[in-house]
Each structure stands twice: as structure tokens, then as C-alpha cells.
Amino acid sequence: MVNSTDFPFFILSAYVDLGRLKYFCFTAVLLLYIVIVAANVFLIVLICIKRSLHEPMYVFLCSLLVNELYGSAGLFPFLLQQILSDTHIVSTSACFLQIYCLYTYACGEFCNLAVMSYDRYLAICCPLHYNTRMTANKVALFITVVWLYSSLETLICIVLSSSLELCGNRIAQVYCDNFPLVRLACSDTTVNNIYGIIATIFAVVVPLVLILFSYIRILRICLVGSRETRQKAVSTCSPHLASLINFSFGCCFQIFQSRFNMTSVPSMLRVVLSLYFLTCQPLLNPLIYGLRLSKIRNMMKPLLFCVM
Template sequence: MSNSTRYTTIVLAGYMDVGEIKYLYFTILLLLYITIILANSLLIGVISVERTLHEPMYMFLCSLSVNELYGSAAFFPAILTHMLSKLHEVPIAHCYVQIFSLYTYASVELGNLAIMSYDRYTAICYPLLYSSIMTHTRVYTLIGLVWLISFAKFTINLLINLNLELCANVIEKVWCDNYLIVKLACSDTTVSNIYGTVGSIISILVPLLLIIYSYIQIWRACLTSSAESTQKAILTCTPHIASLLNFSFGCSFEMFSSRFNKVYMPPVLRVIISVYFVICPPLLNPIMYGIRLTKIKMAFKTKINHS
């Protein structure tokens, strides 16, 4: 016999009573959000209006920045609201919307990083054929597939989980987490667990295999290239590798913090780990690419001088 109740809210128990210091946390998070919006919007704007940047690498970077604005919009307004609130209940419908948005953000982010690695592999290993391989049609197709597959995959996941009956409505997070909500279910979660496991493996394994293959081929090409060509390859790949490591570490931290015993983990550290993947990549990526990529720096300086 089921003990389920038709809950209409989810309680986010990851928030701590920090007294007046919550206003400091609120200010820091607000400044981070404003910086993320400005940095990514500026990068998108420069790439969009500067015709010399209408190349595959910069179009992929533009898609990456659009996704980071999307993921930030799913996270920051909600956490800023809760920082100043005494009640940390979320309507269950809003919770599922946040889950959908944050999970599609993570999937699109990794997918974008995968096609960016493929782009660098093509440019470095097949420089003479690059323009014929990475046509505008192929670039837009790859970007479209990354977004479409991610949205389709998590739409199915959302439809499966909407039918779950919950035994409780409290999760130890500051945002809605799909894994923890499924754990609250009284009803059979076999379909949800199988789909979630297979979907996660595909979402992570396929992009990572493409990234690993691309960098193995780039490394092999560098071994037989001149010092100048190798240095150029390293310079163009460095921001991508930094972005990949930053995002991968963030997601890994979050997964471990959700799925393994956290008894000996300080609450503040637990919260920082759980939100790292949606704060640091959107904050650091546009800064790293803007600083490291010469064409972006030159285009930005040109626009400043003409304004």
C-alpha cells in the first residue's frame, strides 16, 4: 500500500540560517550574476557584429555563451530569492522546470565543448581541408543537434518523472536535483532509473570520447609539426582545455556530493560544491576566451575605438 502524498512543493533544505551575513552572500551572488550576464553578452555581441569572427570556432563559442546565459537564468534568480527568504519551498512545477533547465544546460555545455574539440582537431590536423569540412551548414547543424538532442532527452526524462508519487518533499540542496527527487518516490522508479542511467552515460560518454579522440589526434599532429605550429595549436586549444576541465570538475564534484555520504563534509563546502558547475564556467569561460583569443581582443578594441 502506498504512503504517498500529493505534494505541491519541494523544500530545499540545503539553505542554512546564516543571520545577517545572508545579505553579504546575496550581494556576492548578485555581482557574480551581473558579471556573467555582461561578460557573455559582450562576447556574443562582439562575435555577432564583427564579420571577421563569423568562423566556426567563434560560432561554437557564441553557442557556448548563449547556453551559459540560459543556465545562469535557471539558477541565479531562484537562489537570490531564497537567500532573502525564510521559507525555502518551491512549487513542484517550478522545481521540475529548474531541473529541466539545469540538466539541459549541463548537457548542451558538454556537447558544445565536444564539437569545439572536433573543430580544433579539424583545423590542426586538416588545415587545407578545414574550410570545406567545417562549412556554415555543418557548423549550424552541429550546434542545432547539440541543443535539440539535449532538449529532447530531458523532455522525455521530465515526462517520466512527472508521474512519480513522492513519500516526502525535502531535499538537501539549494536547487532542485532530479536524482534526489527520484529518491523520494514511493512509486516504481525502475523506468526513471534506467532511462536516467542510460541517458547520463550517453550524455557524458559520447562527448568525452569525441574530445579524447580529438586531442589524441591533435597531440599526434603536434609531434610531427614544427615548433611554431605546435605553439599555435597549444594557444588555440588552451582556453578549450581550461573550459573543459573547469566544467568537468564542477560536474564531478556535484555528482559525488549528491550520491555519496556527506556526513564529514562541512555544510558551506557542500553548497559551494553543488553550485560550482553553474557559477564558475559561465563566469570564467568568456573571460578566458576573451583574453586568450587574439581575434576577439582585436575585434573588441576596434569596437571600443570606433564607439
């Protein structure tokens, strides 16, 4: 038995020999990464340079998009390197760094979505008090708390995992994941398991409860409110709901795959679905918000025409 940090590297065993197809896969993944970076950066720059978008709703959206770039940076360069590699190994320090990046991204995504739902609740249910209750200082505080909370929760997880004694260094994934790493432990993992449950509750369940509370209140207002109120709710909340459903689906599958035996699912399908929440969310969010939010859509048109 050795401490996890005593292993010089981990082996990622979910990769299969693609032969010459690896160059096609590399090109496809590279193009996907370029599109993700370009789309997210474009919306971030648009929000930053347009003063009319300097509102809490769009500032929170900017934080969400920055998180997409952060999560993508923790996955895609690593994935591209592994596709071309024949050994599929990763150093221990790089593995823990990737776990930190991806878990911080996942936690930050749910927290950002929760803050955005609270902002929509105030805007729709308390429009007269919105400017006094959602001030610039509160916006900055919410964003700071989201990022610090996500970082701290993940850091504790990394510290607990790095102190485990392991009996192997083979991870059945195409990227480093904490739970499969913990399953390699020969030492007692009770603390890790308890913290994992608590962290999941605070990173996933609590934000989802806050989102559910916000939308219940919004729905009540829509049922008794005017047609204009309902239109406002649909136009501003539908992108958020689409993003939430998309991300929740990917996260739920990853949680189930990590904790339950899913050998009945084809290995290639498991790989694709395990990458879903890390790839489709950064890709779809700029499209969802860019096309559904009329204020952003109207500002995008002249800029795109100038580029073309």
C-alpha cells in the same frame, strides 16, 4: 504515497539561517550574476558584429556562451529569491522547470565542448579540407543537434520523474535537482535509474570520448608537425581544455554528491561545490576565451577603451 505532481511544493533543506548576512550574500550573488551576464553578452555581441569572427570556431563559442546565459538564468534569479526568503520552498512546476533548465544546460555544455574539439581537430589536422568539411550548413546542423539533443534527453528525464509516487517533498539542496527528487520515491525507480545511467553516458561519457579522440589526433600532429602548427594548437586549444577541466570537475563532484554519501564533507562546502559548475563556468569562460584567443583579445581592446 502521492504522485510527484500532487505535491504543491518542495522544501529545499540545504539553506541555513544567515540572519542579516543574507543581505550581504544577496548582494554578492547579484553582483556575480551581473558580471556573468555582462561578460557573456559582451562576447556574444562582439562575435555577432565582427564579420572576421564569423568563422565556425567563434560561432561554436557563441553557442557555448548562449548556453552559459541560459544556465545562469535557470539558477541565479531563483537563488536570489531563496536567499531573501524565510521559507525556502518552491512550487512543483517551478522545481521541474529548474531541473529542465539546469540539466539541459549541463548536457549542452558537454556537447558544445565536444563539437568545438572536433572543429579544432579539423582545423589543425585537416587544414586543407577544413572549409569543405566545416561548412556553414554543417555548423548550423551541429548547433541545432546540440540544443535539440540536450532538450530531448532532459525532457524524458522530467517525464519519468514527474510520474513517480513520492513519500516526501524535502530536497537536500539549494536548488531543485533530479536525483535527490527521485530518492524521495516510494514507487519503483528502476526505469529512472537505468535511464539516468544511459543519459549520463550519452551526455557526459560520449562527449568526453569524442574530445579525447580529437585531442589524441591533435597531439599526434603536434609531435610531428612544425613549430607554427604547435603554436596554433596551443593558442586555440588551451582555452577549450581549461573550460573542459573546470566544468568536468564541477560536474564530477555533483554526480558523486548526488549518488554517494558525502556527509563527512561540511554542509557549507557541499553547497558551494554543488554550485561550482553552475557559477564558475559562466564566469570563467568569457575570461578564458577573451584573454587567450588573440583575435578576440585584439578586438576587445578598442571597444573597452571606448567604453572607458
